[in-house]
Structure formats: C-alpha cells, structure tokens
Amino acid sequence: MCWRRLDDGARHAEVGKPMEVVRVRFAPSPTGYLHVGGARTALYNWLFARHHRGVFILRIEDTDVDRSKPELTTAILDSMTWLGLNWDEGPFYQSQRLERYRQMAAELERLGHAYPCFCSPEELQAKRAQAEAQKRPWKYDGACRNLTEAERARRRAEGRPHAIRFRVPESGQTSFEDRVFGLLEVEHRDLEDFVLLRSDGHPTYHLGVVADDLDMRVTHVIRGADHISNTPKQLLMYRALGAPEPVFAHLPLILGPDKQRLSKRHGATSVGAYRDQGTLPEALVNFLALLGWTPPAGKEILPLEEMIQAFELETVSKSNAVFDVEKLAWMNSEYLRSLPVERLLPLVEEELEKAGIGSWVSGVGNRQPAVLNRQSTEGLKHTVRLLQTRARTLKDFPGAFRAFFTDEFEYDPEAQKKFWKDAQLPELLETLSGRLARVEPFTLAATEQCLRGLAEEKNVKAGLLINATRVALTGQAVAPGLFEVMVELGRERVVARLHRAAEFLRARLAGRAGATP
RNA sequence: GGCGCUAUCGUCUAGGGGUUAGGACGUCAGAUUCUCAAUCUGAAAACCCGGGUUCGAUUCCCGGUAGCGCUACCA
Incomplete structure (x- = not known):
C-alpha cells in the first residue's frame, strides 16, 4: 500500500520539491450536535484543503457504542452542508472498520509494541481511587506488561476478557513540530501504557485515528488543542509501525465569556442553534474563521474566496478565544445587509x-x-x-x-409608551386616515405633504404625528422611513390601520377612565 | 496532584528591542433625523507579575501567577 501518492513527474511542479496531494479530515463523534468549536475545526481543515487544492475527508468516529447516536450523525452532516463545508470523500464510519482496527492491534502485538491486559476496569478503577486517596499520581502500573507467554495463555484459557495496551518505552521522549504550536515534547515516563483495543473488541480513539489517518493517507492532522497531549501516543504508534507520519496542527479552544470551555451553560453552542436563531451560514463561517486567525490584510468581512486564498496554519493564534456573540450578531447584520x-x-x-x-x-x-x-x-x-x-x-x-x-400584529407596549402619549392622537390619526383616503396619487411626496400639512394645521410637531403613525402602521417604534412604509403598505391598508389605531387609543382611554374612580 | 500549552484594550486580534502600541466588535459622546438601523466625527479602554540580557524591554531568556487542556477499556 502506498501512503502518499507521489505518482508522476507532473506533481514535481516546484523544483526539487515533490508536490504532495494534501489530504485532511474532519472527524467528529456523533455524541452531540456539531459544536461551534468543531465547526471551526472543520472550517480550518476545509480552508486548508481548498487552499492547497487538496482533499477534505469526513469521518464519523462512532466507536463509543454507548454514547453514539445515528440521528446525531445526520444532524452533524446537515450542519456541515448548511455551512457549505462540502467534503470530497466519506463520510466514513469507524464502526464499519472494526476488523481493520483489530488487525492493527494484532500487528502491534506481533511487533512487541502491544500486549494483552487482563485487568478488569473495576480493578483499575479501584487502584486509581486508592492512589488518588493517598494523593499519589496514578498511571497504569503495568501489571500485565510483562506477563510470560504461559501466563497469558492461561488467562486466555480461563476465558478472561482482555484489552490490548500499547507498550510505551520506559525512557526517552517523543517530540514533534506542530504547525501552530511549534516544537512539542513529552517524556515517555509521563505516558502510560494506553489501551488500544477494548475488551469488547472496539478500538479506542488512539487506535481508530491512527489506523484511519494511515489508511486514508491523511497528510495533515488539524484538530483541537485538546488533542495535543494525545499526539505523542499516536506518534509512538506510527513509529512502532514504521509508517509515515502526518503533519500535526492543533487549534486553540473556543471558550465562553467566563473563559471556561464553551458549553451549554453559555447558551447556544451548536451550529444548528445559530441557524435556528436566524444566523446566516456565511456570517457564522466568517466569524468562526476569525476566531483564532487573522488574514494578512486584517480585513474583518472576508469573502470565502479570499479566506481560502489567505489561509495559513502558521498564522493561527496559539491562545484560546472567547466566543463573542455580539460580534457575531454584528457580522450577521453585515451579511444580511449585503x-x-x-x-x-x-x-x-x-x-x-x-x-x-x-x-x-x-x-x-x-x-x-x-x-x-x-x-x-x-x-x-x-x-x-x-x-x-x-x-x-x-x-x-x-x-x-x-x-x-x-x-395580524400587535402594538408593541414599549412603542406605545414612547409615541402614543398625546391625548389628541385618536383624533389626529382619524383625521389623517380620512385625508390619506383622498390623497392622489398615493406617493412618497404626496403622503408626506398631507401629513405635514395636517400637523401644521393642528399646530403639532410633525414628529409627533409621524412617530404615532409609525406605531399605528407597524406596531413598532422601529421601522423604515414612514412615507416609504405608507407607499409599501398601500393606501387601503394605511387608511384602515390608522382608523384601527384611533379606535384602539380611544378604547384605551375609555378603559383607563373606567378603571380610575 | 502530575504533565503540557497559553498570556497585548471588556472581547477578537495586529505588531514588535527604541511605536503617539494599530484595527474590529462592544461601550460612551456628538453630527444627522421621523423612530431605529446605517453613516460620519470624537472619546474612554491593553502589553499579568518579578528577575535577568541590553544603552534601552511590552517584545528575548528564566521564574512566579493565572487560565486552559490531558491525566478513561470518551473522543
């Protein structure tokens, strides 16, 4: 199998530098809706792929049988589509590749880099709890690390379930060059022998990602910074297999206003929730893109094409970012307007x-x-x-x-309070209604002239009449220019609504008088 | 607790050994006006702390602090 396609000479566009097809993936797990943080990860992957004319792969990491739900997969796919993040390959489902993971675990075991562990989850939990109680740092103690073949065979014969663990070297360190964070390094002694294959035969995350990223020939792993500490473990696996390593790039996390990791406590966190609130996908995409990345020109409103053109992993910020709903709202109105x-x-x-x-x-x-x-x-x-x-x-x-x-609309209480105070209003509005019924033609200039004329005649400020009329016509204190509104609604409707408002006001007055002894 | 990462206005960020530390959202004031939005003008607002290196650190180094992440047979 070839990991990276370096086929013909055509790819050697740059002198001395074989051009490699960029392949990235977004790999959500269907244990929740598409979170805005996940959406940004997907977006950066997508931008990177498009920038390099590479391939964007979608993979569903549904190996946690208890927490994964098929409906959530559908919801995630819908959100991706809504955002416009189209994928070139997939979606692939890890649950359909279980055989492959078992194979890889076996291969690692054969190579001496993995071993069966017969400790039960209960046993481990007890040990961990005990260590914690004594305030000792806990890490898997390697109880099964050095069992002899005979001991293993015996336990297997007893029918004891076992997991497969990776054998982490006891000394040395693993380091890698992260495209965002730079050189990262950990000591092997700080790592434990992590589980690759659960006793039920399902892979853990580590086995799943490595196997899939390898098989799918992923060249760049772009994911959340919460995976930084997982990377050395995965690197150890690549190296144990003698497989080519992808480039890693970790993205800072998105936080709530209290600087805590963004969660439901902070309100809307899913892409779907923003859609339901009337947000435009291009606004959300633009906003998310700027959360942790700034294009060279520093432009805020950025068309997708320019984003693709300018996107670079190296210019991604290293620090976590607070999700600012206000700025998103501003951006949404910008997009809405244009x-x-x-x-x-x-x-x-x-x-x-x-x-x-x-x-x-x-x-x-x-x-x-x-x-x-x-x-x-x-x-x-x-x-x-x-x-x-x-x-x-x-x-x-x-x-x-x-x-x-x-x-069918109501008069906003606030608008009433603000613009429906004057006692002459019922009469004024009624009169206006009558006059507008005869204005000919029913245009911007003519309606304005009619209203201002009435105001002058009755010796009231035009503003008073204008604002009151606005509430009568729209029920709101906020609307476009009044005469535009009139023309838009048409004579018939304007006349009727003014009349209706006058009656409403009269009734309100009467009601008040009745209520007050 | 252990390990790791990060640190510029309230927020997103630009910048970088000598700058009036720049922009955007938000906030406040003013202009405009028929309300609001938009628009225009202006204002307040930041280099976490302590050492070191240096003629000079916000910038480089170290330490502290804080925040976040990982520390599962979750991903």
Whole structure:
C-alpha cells in the first residue's frame, strides 16, 4: 500500500520539491450536535484543503457504542452542508472498520509494541481511587506488561476478557513540530501504557485515528488543542509501525465569556442553534474563521474566496478565544445587509412560513405567497429590500417586521409608551386616515405633504404625528422611513390601520377612565 | 496532584528591542433625523507579575501567577 501518492513527474511542479496531494479530515463523534468549536475545526481543515487544492475527508468516529447516536450523525452532516463545508470523500464510519482496527492491534502485538491486559476496569478503577486517596499520581502500573507467554495463555484459557495496551518505552521522549504550536515534547515516563483495543473488541480513539489517518493517507492532522497531549501516543504508534507520519496542527479552544470551555451553560453552542436563531451560514463561517486567525490584510468581512486564498496554519493564534456573540450578531447584520435580495427572499419566505404568516398556496408548478395582499414575488422582494438594512437576523422578518407581511400584529407596549402619549392622537390619526383616503396619487411626496400639512394645521410637531403613525402602521417604534412604509403598505391598508389605531387609543382611554374612580 | 500549552484594550486580534502600541466588535459622546438601523466625527479602554540580557524591554531568556487542556477499556 502506498501512503502518499507521489505518482508522476507532473506533481514535481516546484523544483526539487515533490508536490504532495494534501489530504485532511474532519472527524467528529456523533455524541452531540456539531459544536461551534468543531465547526471551526472543520472550517480550518476545509480552508486548508481548498487552499492547497487538496482533499477534505469526513469521518464519523462512532466507536463509543454507548454514547453514539445515528440521528446525531445526520444532524452533524446537515450542519456541515448548511455551512457549505462540502467534503470530497466519506463520510466514513469507524464502526464499519472494526476488523481493520483489530488487525492493527494484532500487528502491534506481533511487533512487541502491544500486549494483552487482563485487568478488569473495576480493578483499575479501584487502584486509581486508592492512589488518588493517598494523593499519589496514578498511571497504569503495568501489571500485565510483562506477563510470560504461559501466563497469558492461561488467562486466555480461563476465558478472561482482555484489552490490548500499547507498550510505551520506559525512557526517552517523543517530540514533534506542530504547525501552530511549534516544537512539542513529552517524556515517555509521563505516558502510560494506553489501551488500544477494548475488551469488547472496539478500538479506542488512539487506535481508530491512527489506523484511519494511515489508511486514508491523511497528510495533515488539524484538530483541537485538546488533542495535543494525545499526539505523542499516536506518534509512538506510527513509529512502532514504521509508517509515515502526518503533519500535526492543533487549534486553540473556543471558550465562553467566563473563559471556561464553551458549553451549554453559555447558551447556544451548536451550529444548528445559530441557524435556528436566524444566523446566516456565511456570517457564522466568517466569524468562526476569525476566531483564532487573522488574514494578512486584517480585513474583518472576508469573502470565502479570499479566506481560502489567505489561509495559513502558521498564522493561527496559539491562545484560546472567547466566543463573542455580539460580534457575531454584528457580522450577521453585515451579511444580511449585503445579501442580494434574490438570495435573501427564499430565506425570508421560509421564516414567514415557519412563523405561520405565509401559508403557501401551491399554484400550478410554482408556489405563490399568500401574504398581505397576495403580494407577488416582486412585491415581496420590494418589501424585503426595504427592511433588509435594518435586520439583525432572519427572525426579524416574522418578528419585528411582522406588520409588513400580515394584518395580524400587535402594538408593541414599549412603542406605545414612547409615541402614543398625546391625548389628541385618536383624533389626529382619524383625521389623517380620512385625508390619506383622498390623497392622489398615493406617493412618497404626496403622503408626506398631507401629513405635514395636517400637523401644521393642528399646530403639532410633525414628529409627533409621524412617530404615532409609525406605531399605528407597524406596531413598532422601529421601522423604515414612514412615507416609504405608507407607499409599501398601500393606501387601503394605511387608511384602515390608522382608523384601527384611533379606535384602539380611544378604547384605551375609555378603559383607563373606567378603571380610575 | 502530575504533565503540557497559553498570556497585548471588556472581547477578537495586529505588531514588535527604541511605536503617539494599530484595527474590529462592544461601550460612551456628538453630527444627522421621523423612530431605529446605517453613516460620519470624537472619546474612554491593553502589553499579568518579578528577575535577568541590553544603552534601552511590552517584545528575548528564566521564574512566579493565572487560565486552559490531558491525566478513561470518551473522543
């Protein structure tokens, strides 16, 4: 088997330097949803692969039978796809390669680098607990390390279950050059004889990764810094097998605001949760990319192409980074604002549908939105364009902007408090409603003239009327320019809503008067 | 506890033996105005501590401290 493909001369593009196809992998375990930390690891792998025109492999590490769930694999794949992190090979499942791991364990045993261990988990746990109680450092004591062949045979004959452990040399050290962290080194005496194969025949992580990375001809292992201390163990395995070693690059961890490892306690941690909150995938990708890496030019909003072009492992930061939700929110609004309407529209439609606002009337062949007015797609596009600059997330459309899509909306209490204080309002709004009914044509200039005229006549500030009208039309204190809103909604709706607001206000006054003796 | 890694504004970071230590998010103030967002202007805000090397360290070295990681028949 050839580990690295160095086929023909065509690959020797650079003089004296054989060009090797870069092969990287992302290897999540289906014991949870895709965490943003995992997503960033996946992203960096993906960027590295694309930068080098290499291969990005997806592998599911489901060797922990108790904790792995197939649904989670699906969820992870969905999140990857949503983020746009397409893979070239896989997904491969470790659970389908068990035979291969047993083979490799046997091979290591044959070479004298591994041995069967008959200690039961209970025994080990007891020993560990005891050591801990006496505050002695614990490390596997090697009880089975030097059993004679006869002793092993006897235990096997007794039918005692056994695991396979790797035989770590008792002296010396293992070092490697990490592409992010530089030279890293550990003393063998600080390592224990770790388990390769569990007594149930399932591989542990160490066996699984090494076997797979070898078989899949992975050239660069890019993963979280929590694996730094595992690397020497794996290196020991490569060396024991006489196999070529991949390059290692470890990524700093992502922390919560309290500098603790990011977890559910901090709120949303999964990619899916951000999608559900109305985050755009390109915003999340951009944000994640900048968490631990800065492009040479220092640009913050970075198109994917530029990211691929500029990405280098060597410029990845070594220190952990706090996940700043505020900055992500800012970035999301940046992306939302600059997204072409053609792309934004379907996303908005989806949100409206989810919120039960746009029930879709399926026509012949194409779907027609049944929102406000039975707006045409063009109309909807116009509305979306109007609201786009003010949106923070996709959820704003069915949320704060609801009144643009349906007549069923409520008056925000805060908005009422702020702009519906003046006692003359019911009358003013009613009058305005009546006048707007006759304004011709119903344009930006004409509606503005009408409103300002009324304000002057009644000797009130235009702002008072404008703000009150905004609440009447949208239920919100925040919306686009009022006259744009009017034109957008159309005369009929504006007139009706003003009338409705006037009545609402009158009722509110009456209610109050009744409540106060 | 043992081993390892890391350390620049609140946060993400740039920088690097001599700098007014730069940018971004956030915060505050102002401009604009019909609200908000956007935009523009401005402000406050950082080199963990102690030694050493050096004419000079935030930068290099050592120690401390803190944080994080690993310390499983989890990954």
